[in-house]
Amino acid sequence: MRAARRWWDFDTALNTFAMWLLAFLWALPLLYAVWTAFHPAAYETRFDLTAPLTLDNFAKAWAAAPFARYFVNTVMLVTMILICQFVLCTLAAFAFARFRFPGRSILFTLVLLQLLVMPDILIVENYKTIRALGLVDTIVAIGLPYIASGFGIFLLRQTFMSIPRELDEAARVEGSSFLGLLWRVYIPLAKPTYLAYGLVSVSHHWNNFLWPLIITNSVETRPVTVGLSVFSAIDAGLEWSVINAATLMTSGPLLIAFLLFQRQFVQSFMRAGIR
Amino acid sequence: MRMLSVRNAVATSALLFGVATSAAAVDLEFYFPVAVGGKAADTIQALTDEYVAANSDVNIDAVYAGSYKDTVTKALTAARGGKPPQLSVILSVDMFTLIDEGIIMPFDELIKTDEDKAWLASFYPAFMENSQTGGKTYGIPFQRSTPVLYWNKEAFAEAGLDPEAPPANWQETIEMGKKLVKKDDSGNVSRWGVRIPSSGFPYWLFQGLTTQNDVTLANSDGNQTYFDDPKVVEALQYLVDLSQKHEVMAPGIIEWGATPKAFFEGQTAMMWTSTGNLTNVRANAPFDFGVGLLPANKRRGAPTGGGNFYIFEEASDEQKAAAFEFVKWITEPEQSAKWTIATGYVAPRADTWETDTMKAYTTDFPPALVARDQLEFAVAELSTYENQRVTAVFNDALAAAITGAKSAEEALAEAQKKADAILKDYR
Amino acid sequence: MMHRREWVYGWLFLSPALVFLFAFTHYPAVKTVISSFYSTPRGKREAKFIGLENYQTMLSDDVFWKVLGNNFWFAVGTIPISIGLALLMALWVNSHLRGRTLSRVAFFAPTVLPLIAVANIWMFFYTPGFGLIDQLRSGLFGLPAINLLGNPDSVLAAVIVVAIWKEAGFFMIFYLAALQSIPPVLREAADIEGASRGYYLRRVLLPLLMPTTLFVSVNAVINSFRLVDHIFVMTEGGPDNASSLLLYYIYETAFQYWQTGYAATLTVVMLVLLSILAIGQFFLFDRKVHYQ
Numbered sequence: 004m005r006a007a008r009r010w011w012d013f014d015t016a017l018n019t020f021a022m023w024l025l026a027f028l029w030a031l032p033l034l035y036a037v038w039t040a041f042h043p044a045a046y047e048t049r050f051d052l053t054a055p056l057t058l059d060n061f062a063k064a065w066a067a068a069p070f071a072r073y074f075v076n077t078v079m080l081v082t083m084i085l086i087c088q089f090v091l092c093t094l095a096a097f098a099f100a101r102f103r104f105p106g107r108s109i110l111f112t113l114v115l116l117q118l119l120v121m122p123d124i125l126i127v128e129n130y131k132t133i134r135a136l137g138l139v140d141t142i143v144a145i146g147l148p149y150i151a152s153g154f155g156i157f158l159l160r161q162t163f164m165s166i167p168r169e170l171d172e173a174a175r176v177e178g179s180s181f182l183g184l185l186w187r188v189y190i191p192l193a194k195p196t197y198l199a200y201g202l203v204s205v206s207h208h209w210n211n212f213l214w215p216l217i218i219t220n221s222v223e224t225r226p227v228t229v230g231l232s233v234f235s236a237i238d239a240g241l242e243w244s245v246i247n248a249a250t251l252m253t254s255g256p257l258l259i260a261f262l263l264f265q266r267q268f269v270q271s272f273m274r275a276g277i278r
Numbered sequence: 279m280r281m282l283s284v285r286n287a288v289a290t291s292a293l294l295f296g297v298a299t300s301a302a303a304v305d306l307e308f309y310f311p312v313a314v315g316g317k318a319a320d321t322i323q324a325l326t327d328e329y330v331a332a333n334s335d336v337n338i339d340a341v342y343a344g345s346y347k348d349t350v351t352k353a354l355t356a357a358r359g360g361k362p363p364q365l366s367v368i369l370s371v372d373m374f375t376l377i378d379e380g381i382i383m384p385f386d387e388l389i390k391t392d393e394d395k396a397w398l399a400s401f402y403p404a405f406m407e408n409s410q411t412g413g414k415t416y417g418i419p420f421q422r423s424t425p426v427l428y429w430n431k432e433a434f435a436e437a438g439l440d441p442e443a444p445p446a447n448w449q450e451t452i453e454m455g456k457k458l459v460k461k462d463d464s465g466n467v468s469r470w471g472v473r474i475p476s477s478g479f480p481y482w483l484f485q486g487l488t489t490q491n492d493v494t495l496a497n498s499d500g501n502q503t504y505f506d507d508p509k510v511v512e513a514l515q516y517l518v519d520l521s522q523k524h525e526v527m528a529p530g531i532i533e534w535g536a537t538p539k540a541f542f543e544g545q546t547a548m549m550w551t552s553t554g555n556l557t558n559v560r561a562n563a564p565f566d567f568g569v570g571l572l573p574a575n576k577r578r579g580a581p582t583g584g585g586n587f588y589i590f591e592e593a594s595d596e597q598k599a600a601a602f603e604f605v606k607w608i609t610e611p612e613q614s615a616k617w618t619i620a621t622g623y624v625a626p627r628a629d630t631w632e633t634d635t636m637k638a639y640t641t642d643f644p645p646a647l648v649a650r651d652q653l654e655f656a657v658a659e660l661s662t663y664e665n666q667r668v669t670a671v672f673n674d675a676l677a678a679a680i681t682g683a684k685s686a687e688e689a690l691a692e693a694q695k696k697a698d699a700i701l702k703d704y705r
Numbered sequence: 706m707m708h709r710r711e712w713v714y715g716w717l718f719l720s721p722a723l724v725f726l727f728a729f730t731h732y733p734a735v736k737t738v739i740s741s742f743y744s745t746p747r748g749k750r751e752a753k754f755i756g757l758e759n760y761q762t763m764l765s766d767d768v769f770w771k772v773l774g775n776n777f778w779f780a781v782g783t784i785p786i787s788i789g790l791a792l793l794m795a796l797w798v799n800s801h802l803r804g805r806t807l808s809r810v811a812f813f814a815p816t817v818l819p820l821i822a823v824a825n826i827w828m829f830f831y832t833p834g835f836g837l838i839d840q841l842r843s844g845l846f847g848l849p850a851i852n853l854l855g856n857p858d859s860v861l862a863a864v865i866v867v868a869i870w871k872e873a874g875f876f877m878i879f880y881l882a883a884l885q886s887i888p889p890v891l892r893e894a895a896d897i898e899g900a901s902r903g904y905y906l907r908r909v910l911l912p913l914l915m916p917t918t919l920f921v922s923v924n925a926v927i928n929s930f931r932l933v934d935h936i937f938v939m940t941e942g943g944p945d946n947a948s949s950l951l952l953y954y955i956y957e958t959a960f961q962y963w964q965t966g967y968a969a970t971l972t973v974v975m976l977v978l979l980s981i982l983a984i985g986q987f988f989l990f991d992r993k994v995h996y997q
Binding site for chain 3: 015018019023029030031032033090091094099102103104105107110116119121123125126128131148150151153156181212213216227231232235241247250257258265273
């Protein structure tokens, strides 16, 4: 018994150590970003604890590119996508979950197909479509291909289907329309799903790069990711301290929000049944 | 934010100059890219504003379109959508692409007076090579650069070399390089002799070597390449030998972006990189450094790079004339001196270097003159029809040889075959 | 009567989403297949029907084959390792180990950081001579500099590591949510039965986590085609296409070489591969997960 106990302790110690090691490795790029952003460029490659602290890199990055504008563009983009996704996906998911109509299963299969064939890989044809619509280089164009999300419809449908029909009947007796029913019964009960899906959507579109790169070409529309890539791809060589200051500046708010509310996120994922 | 205030400024100045002129005023849209830090955009904006303030018959909307790649994409997209700008700065090597798309016009139609002809003749011939084809001028040099040699004087002194004398030719690069290589106790190299970056677009610096070996990579019609010429093979073999045989350069692909940092860190005693890095090196090198011409072999040589002005075919005659006047003004010595000082680009005309502004600058910072001196030996940057594809094929071949996957001869022969296949439609 | 009303409402509620789904997923997917049989329009030349010419070009394009091979190894390298690490991370973070909260933060951070920006940091780690890896190699072991990104033999592995780093923490969240919804009674029962931890993991946890594993692996497969942001910054597909992936090659072909016809052909290959893999996955997991 005692031997088993000791073995267990050793096991715990080993696991703890391994977890710490992996966590350290995973945090390393972020730690490096913080290190370089707050120290002069000469310390990009030297890790000396007595190195002087400075905020110059932030000032330089701020002056060198319109990051405030990029940030506003990204916030607008992410908000627009999220609102549209919520509206479109809710309506579609409700239809799939509660109505019987011809073509339902075929249409649902077509929706699921988007889980696989994401707009990310259809860049060539989507670019042609956007050009035909005359929307090249607009924030709307960055969002359009993503606002009807197969993943969102699928998730919300799962949630809606788990809501007991009896609640429908009760609300219906009170004279609610379908929209009223959706608004008063379904949406409130699906809150964790909205939260979980919203998080996935925001982090995905905040960091999306390829499509915005293709479809934007001016300061007024460029999101943070494309702005950062233009900023770091100048002829004069890499300046890690300034690039990392810019990265922290633009990802900071999202990073902090996600880190503070992590526990809630996991719970919402759990309740939403995404697992 | 800045864009908004500029738009307002333009609008305000239009108001100030009254309704009478605005009826006749020509509106121009002008795209420009920025490939070096933030100051360049402000300078172009300031110059444009100055011009508009002095010429009430024209309104210019200067649009910062991002990187070179963004700008050409934006211009092509706008042209296909039927709304191109009237004027844009785009890479000189994109000339054939723009001609192929049928969206730019030759300047020859606009050049009428002797004065205009003299103006055209005032540009360095090295820059005009990338601006003319088939006897016509399609581009006017504006933000142009060329690679130069930077060396660490302290490292030279430490290795027992004359800190004021960089290698003058290929052989000296090897000999000096061997002395400059420093190894630590465990036999690992802590300082290399020379660093010629080869990531991303290795063809550009490699073109320095081919020019020095007295061979061109493509004809001026842009439809024939000479990648498998024995002299090109020889140049590539030299580049490969620098690391493989003579061990004066680090093996494998050398990252372009990390090169200045490697120089500052003392990881290499010499580097080849663009004149666009002058300001950066001046600000960050913790030691005394020199800037010199690239070493010679059969001759001296270097490619040019950077962007030209293009006027678009779709513009009205008044717009074309107004755009032409603006291009003439902004390339005048005083204006181009301001531009060169602000950005580090090489002033494209000899008389710019004679202005007082420029003289004061070069007295203060003599290395800026090196780029000018090298122009005498410089040639057109590799440019063909389907430019991106052809250079990609060539870049791949260079990378294959540098990493030892293929021999120089084999890699270049394959590249030539692929380039022939791409260009056959244009002959 | 009620039925008719449901039809109308059903279609009414669906139509906004369907319009966008068709416009930006189904229409372009079909159009891609059609475009793959046409030449690239250029200047005043219209696109014309050229049959299988693009496909013939593709079959004889050695860059295409190289990129396809790279993508295969990229998938093989990223999918199992990132899923395995995600599970391990979730198990650790869900246990009673000391420092689990901080670890969870560390594991999750890469999900929020844009890959395009972090790729610059990874470039510093990989830089020969003064990069972090080389500083450790020479400082601790006295080893010579190593050029990970500049060598065709190591560059793909180097970009795979970055992809794993980016993905694993995201997948961990899904496993964590699943683990937290497993009733603790099961563990207690296993303890009473005297089952070993390995047995509990293999016979109880893993089967219960099967739906999550399917979901995560579908995501991982898609990511193995989609995750190319870091290629733009770190290698641009080089040296000599040794780190180029299919989507990156499609981007180059369409938006740098302006060969949209050929890019469509390459996209068709990707669509076919994704379909095969998706079908394969459902069979592999033996339809243990019921989504109906």
